[in-house]
Amino acid sequence: MSKSCVSSLASLLxxxxxxAEEFDPxxxxxxxxxxxxxxxDIPTPIQFSxxxxxxxxxxxxxxxxxxxVINADRKVANVVVYVSKGLENLSFQKMTLPxxxxxxxxxxxxxxxxxxxVGQSLLYLHEFASPTNWHGIGNENYEFNLSIVKDGxxxxxxxxxxxxxxxxxxxxxxxxxxxxxxxxxxxxFAVTGEDGTFEIKVPPGTYEISFCHVKDKKRKxxxxxxxxxxxxxxxxxxxxxxxxxxxxxxxxxx
Numbered sequence: 584m585s586k587s588c589v590s591s592l593a594s595l596l597x598x599x600x601x602x603a604e605e606f607d608p609x610x611x612x613x614x615x616x617x618x619x620x621x622x623x624d625i626p627t628p629i630q631f632s633x634x635x636x637x638x639x640x641x642x643x644x645x646x647x648x649x650x651x652v653i654n655a656d657r658k659v660a661n662v663v664v665y666v667s668k669g670l671e672n673l674s675f676q677k678m679t680l681p682x683x684x685x686x687x688x689x690x691x692x693x694x695x696x697x698x699x700x701v702g703q704s705l706l707y708l709h710e711f712a713s714p715t716n717w718h719g720i721g722n723e724n725y726e727f728n729l730s731i732v733k734d735g736x737x738x739x740x741x742x743x744x745x746x747x748x749x750x751x752x753x754x755x756x757x758x759x760x761x762x763x764x765x766x767x768x769x770x771x772f773a774v775t776g777e778d779g780t781f782e783i784k785v786p787p788g789t790y791e792i793s794f795c796h797v798k799d800k801k802r803k804x805x806x807x808x809x810x811x812x813x814x815x816x817x818x819x820x821x822x823x824x825x826x827x828x829x830x831x832x833x834x835x836x837x
Contacts, residue, residue: 603674606769612784612816615792616821618663619779619807621657623657623828626650630757631760633690635701646759649695658779659826662698663748663765663797666770666783667809669790675769677702677807682706685752685762687715691764692752696797698772705741709734715757720822721750724766729756763797795827805829 629648652660657778682704686693690711699705707717709731717737719727723745731737743750743766754760773781783792791809798804805826814820 589716603672605674605677606786607709611816613787613816613817614819615783615785615812615814616819617781617788617823619662619664619775619781619794619826620660621653621659621828622825625653625657626828633757646690648759649691652695652777654777654779656779658775658777659796660775660779661793662775662781662794662806662826663696663698663780664781664792664794664824665698665765665767666769666784666785667791667793668682669788670769670771673769673786678770679703680770684708684736685717686710687754687760690757690760692754692760693837694762696765696773696774698774699743700770701743701746701766701768703742703744705764707731707737707739709737713756715754715760717748717752718755718788723746723747723769724750731804749797765795768797782819785814787814789813792822794824794826 599770606821625715628651631646631648633646648788649661678700680700680703682711683697683699684706685697686708688708708730708732714730714732716728717729717731719741724743724747726766727741729737729739746766746768748765750764752762752764771785773783775781790812792812793809796804796806799806805827807826810822810824812822812823
C-alpha cells in the first residue's frame, strides 16, 4: 500500500473517531429483554472427579460441568447476548465499569460465563484452602499464568486490550475449573440466567442483537441467529431466541 493510501486511511479513521458521540449514560435508555430456549437433545453434563488432586477435603466428590445448563422448561443459561451492530456512531472512551470478580468457591470458577468491556479489571477471589493457579488463554489478548496461594482477593488486576469472544481462564491443577469470558468494546451485553432470561439497557435506536454459546466453536451447540431490534426510550422491547443442539447421536447397531 502506498504512503498516500496509508495517510488517507489514517485520516478517514481519525474523522470517524471524531464524528462518534461519547455515550452519555445519564440520558434515557430503553431495554432489550428476552429469553433463550433450547431445541433438540439436551447434552448430558460432563462429570469430573476430584480424586487424585491435592484438595484438602476429607473425601473425593464429583463436579458437573456448566457448559450446558438447561432447565426443565428448556431455558438455557450461560448464553452471551450482545449488540453486534448499531453502535457505530457512539464512542466509549470515557466509559468505565467496576471490576469483574471470578471466584473459585465450591471448587468451580464462577461465573462460568461472563462478559467484560475492554479496559475493565478482572480479579480472582480464592476461597478454598489448597493452592492453585490462574491461567488465561486467548487469541486476541495476552496469556497470563499466576500462582494463587493465599485465600482472598488477588492483588493482580487483569485488563484486556482487544475485543474477543471465548477467552478462557482455568486452573491447571484442578482441570475442571474453567471459565469463559467475552470481551467487547462497548458495555451492551448480558449473559442469560438459569431461567434463560436476559436484559440489556441501550440508547434508543435500531440494533443487531447476536448470541454466543461457549460450545459454538466445538460444534456441539448452535447459537440463535442475529435479530434486528428497535428500541424506544423508557420502554422494553422483548425478543425470543432458540439455541439448538448440534450433536449427532450414533446410530444403533443393526
